[in-house]
Amino acid sequence: MPVVADADLKKAVTERFWVLTDPEMPAISLADLGVVHAVDVTDGAVRIELLPTFLGCPALDFIRDKVRRDIELLPGVEGVDVRYVYDRPWTTDDVTAEGRRALRNYxxxxxxxxxxxxxxxxxxxxxxxxxxxxxxxxxxxxxxxxxxxxxxxxxxxx
Amino acid sequence: MTKHRSAIEDAPNQKAPDASVADAYREYIPLLYTLADDELVAGHRASEWLGLAPSVEEDIAFASLAQDEIGHARFYYELLHHLGEPTPDHLVYRRQATHWRNSRLLERARGDFAEAVVRQWMYDTWDAVRLEVLIQCPFPALADGVRKMQREEYYHLIHMDAWLARLSSGGEAKDRLVRAVEAVFAEAADLSVLPQELSSSVSGSLNWEQAELVFHQRIEQALHRYGLGNARWSLPGPSGRSGDHSASLTELLGTLQEVSSTEEGVRW
Structure with a gap:
């Protein structure tokens, strides 16, 4: 039995995306940038799918590693797999209203x-x-x- | 405030690469090499304009464009690796010129800025047509990446088109543009050539002949619009698609692979 229920862990993971940011636009959270495509937690193993904003963005690897290192620290995590997926293209419509406000303020x-x-x-x-x-x-x-x-x-x- | 919550889906449990699935798409390998090598070589040549372009904005534009192209190349190289080919780093840093499958047009050493504009415009026009075909292909991982690239490439093409409009207004700029068109046409013959190794089942599904016609039509229309004369499509000659490259590619790889070739496993 995992120490932390999967549903609770998923909630904790999802909440981290309010705080984690793009290094080139630290004012906007990854959640507000709209790059978090999917999160799954099974027996404490966390799988995260991110959407790349631009394929040539030099921050992609940095963001992936930063997310992995951050999520690994959450109590109850038994491993983290973070990957970029191309199931659908990220578009600027994925930026939330709060994200738009944050960009403008920045x-x-x-x-x-x-x-x-x-x-x-x-x-x-x-x-x-x-x-x-x-x-x-x-x-x-x-x-x-x-x-x-x-x-x-x-x-x-x- | 709740938008992102609903947008985050449940990640499917099973999405690990399945060897048998990968096998089904190995037929695309020769095509992927042409796509990857085109983007990498075009990106490398574009990056050479950083610091040399006519304005600081253009330095940034070409650098940014280079970054996009190399990002697209990386996507294709990763897809190749997924299909059982060597790692992206190996493919870029360890391959000899004869193993590259890019168009000869893209390896051409840097000429004047007019030539850089015409070459990039010619390539971006072809790439746009090619992506329109590939987005329909029955290889989902490739079609997904292509959908993403199309949105980025749109900016390249309108940028090059804006330069053509500007330089074709007359004077020395127009003269240089006319010369550049001639030089670029002389090397563009292998751009739309499919690699010989490609299986007939893949090539037959791609409708490449029609893509080539659309490509020619778009180029001819633009030449007409900007008063740059008629198209001079050259007959097929030596083709980069079969590894027949000019000395310019060897020179380019000499720069690109200089550090990695100093010693085995070097990191920088």
Missing amino acids: GIAPPVAPGEPVPCPYCASTETERSSRFGPAPCRMVYYCNSCRQPFEAMKTL
Whole structure:
């Protein structure tokens, strides 16, 4: 008999995703980023399936190892298997409302529908223009706000 | 606030790779090598523009594009490994030029920026068509990855298209673009060639001839739109798809494998 019931352990694992973050966007939890695809706990063995945001994202291995090391510390865990799956593609619609708020507070404009203006995360003005479709991370673009005169990053819509 | 909770599914208990399932898809191995090697070599050449592109934004754009392509290559190499081929690191760092299956177009040494744009545009156009075919293939693990890549590749193609529009407006830029189109056409013949080792059951299921027609049509339409003349598709010559490469690939691998070849098991 496992020391901690599987259902309780699954709840504890799921809650960790509120706290664990993407190293390149520490303001947003993995749960709010929408990358946690599935969690299974059987006799204390934890299986976690994550969705990659971008296949070329250099943070993928880092996130996987960080999740594994973190979950291993939970009481009752008898082993952790974390893997990326491609059953369905992660899209920017997977980012939660709370995640969008967190991104904005961090200075990254959340993804918008194609053709929509990108509001400045600092002053909310839509007088913005794209400086480059590519930014410092695969998931982001570079914009400039003509109202508050700040450059800012915007998440690509996938 | 509750969205993620409902989005997290129960992980299926049994999802370990099943050897017999993997065997069923081994027929795709020759095709996967062409996909993986194309993306790796294209990504490596794109990365060479970091620090040399016409603007700092473009440095970042090419670096980011390189990162995407190499990420896609890694997906394909991992799939190959899953089908029983050597590890991704072995495939990238230990293989001699004659074992690579990328198109010769992609290994071409870096020319001017116009050439980099035209080459990347030509490749991204072909890759988009190819992914449209592969997303329908009966190999679920491949189709799933392709669905993911399509969304990322979209940004590459519109970026290259924006450059074509900009450079084709006239003057020296247009002259260089015209020269670049000529140079790229001379090497593009093996881009849509399927590897000889591919079984007829796989090649027959892919509808490659139609893909090639669609590819040609898209290129010709864009050339017309930007006033760059007619397409000059060259006749099939030496093909990277059968390991017949130019000295440029040897040069590229010399750089790529320089550290790993210093000693067995070296880490960096």
